[in-house]
Amino acid sequence: MDTQHDNALAHALAAIPGPVPPSGVIHIVIPHTNRFTVVGNHLAQHAGLSLVAIGIGVHIQSLPAGSEISIKTLAARFPEGEVKIASALRELEAHGYLRRTRVRLAKGRVATRTVFCNQPGAVLRGGVVPGAPGAPVVGAAVRNPAPAPALVREHLRVPEPEPARVPEPARVTEPEPARVPEPARVTEPEPTLVTEPARVPEHIRVREPEPTAVAGARPAPIRLPAPTAPKQPRRPLPHPHALTPERRQAASALLADLRRHAVELVLSEEAVEELVPGVAAWLERDATTDAIRHALTADLPKPLRHPARLLRHRLTALLPPPLPGVHDLTAPRRAPVTPFQTCDGCERAFRSHEPGHCRDCRAPYGEAA
Incomplete structure (x- = not known):
């Protein structure tokens, strides 16, 4: 009596119109409202x-425009690692769903711009780029003869007021002649901006704050070395x-074999011929x-x-130094030392x-002798 039985799924299956398939998945379709x-x-x-x-493609398509979809962001959101997510993004990019381009910003920085297309096949058939003027995404969906649900048709009719917005840019362009004098007012301070490059070398001088309470005077500028x-x-x-044929062959084989130990070190024949003398110098030593x-493959x-x-x-x-010889490694010989003797007379x-x-x-014994 303490076991609870949920009959909601059974009632939902009983309400499915038409025959239920004997095997496989059974869909219970409930229309979405939001x-x-x-x-x-x-x-x-x-x-x-x-x-x-x-x-990942479905997740990206569900995100609003401007959302961050970098590899690190997706790895923090899902349990898959960065390697698997990066491979999945490359798959989407290879099939036309994703496009990543590097663009240069105004201040010289480089950023990656990501574009996701929900129907790459329609773009290829129509020969248009999504988002371009005159080529909305809805146009490709309206021409599709396949029947669409009511909710999908309502979703596709949302962008239809766009043709009504076409006259708005025309009305916006009407007062543009009145805004033409504004750039003329902007150009008035341009002479002050032109003088800025003449003072660019002053950034090399490091100046202290002018109000100095101790000395009361501005210190002399410190000149830094030119960049x-x-x-x-x-x-x-x-x-x-001496570059012998044996050393040349050994050096060439060693350089060509580096890619087996590090896949990054793939050298051309010209690069191998250029680096052979350096490896031969190591072999000579x-x-x-x-x-x-x-030494060549560690910490790449x-x-x-x-x-x-x-x-x-x-x-x-x-480059290591030459190996020392056997005589160089022996300890230096000390000068011979005269030993001590005991005097036979005075001990x-x-x-x-x-x-x-x-x-x-010695003197008395010499006189006695």
């Missing part, structure tokens, strides 16, 4: 998109004393191939745009290579 998005079956049942790509200081010349690539490979920057330049820098900056210690008498006892 917060819904019309998604085409070409996206929801796309045969070439993965399930993650279809879900166009000459750069140091690039160090040349090391070359061996008894560096092993494993040591050279580790992400992303790596110029692999040949990076290898040239590492071969030049990390005192003195330095001598042979036993005998000390200096004081």
Whole structure:
């Protein structure tokens, strides 16, 4: 008696008109009145998109214009990782649903502009770009002969007042001749703006605030070095004393094999020929191939745009010194030391290579002899 039975689903199934399929999914269609998005079956049942790509495409289509849909934003919203989300966005981009372009802003910054099209097939057939003047998205949907539900037709009739807005730009353009003198008033302060570039070099001087309570006078400006200081010349690539055929072949094979250990280090034949002397210089200094490979592939920057330049820098900056010889590693020999001897006469210690008498006892014994 304590188990609750929900019969709402059974009543809903009983109210479905027509025969119920013996197997498969059964749809209970309840019309939406708010917060819904019309998604085409070409996206929801796309045969070439993965399930993650279809879900992200539907999610992006449901967002309002101006929403952030970067990889990090979607990864924070969904449990999928950044790699899987990035792959899904590339799938949508390959099938025409998504387009990402890099544009340069006014101040020199570069930003990514993302455009999502809900019907890329209609755009290709009509030869128009969504959002362009004279090519609204509703036009492609109205020409579709397929029957649409009442709610969809109401949704498609919403943008129909746009033709009534066409005369509005014409009325806006009527007072434009009256606004023509306004740019003339804007150009009046232009002489003050022209003088600005003449004072640009003053930003090099660092000035203290004028009101100084201690000295009462403005300190002398501090001149900084010019930003166009000459750069140091690039160090040349090391070359061996003798580039033998064996060293050339070993260096060329090592450089061509780097892409097996790091996929970023894909070098052209010209780059390999240019870097062969540097690797041969390392081999001449008894560096092993494993040591050279580790020095060239460790801690690569992400992303790596110029692999040949990076290898040239590492071969030049990390060149090891020649190995020291066996005689260089031995300890320096000390000068011979005269040992101590005990005097046979007075029992005192003195330095001598042979036993005998000390200096004081040597004279009496010499006279006695």
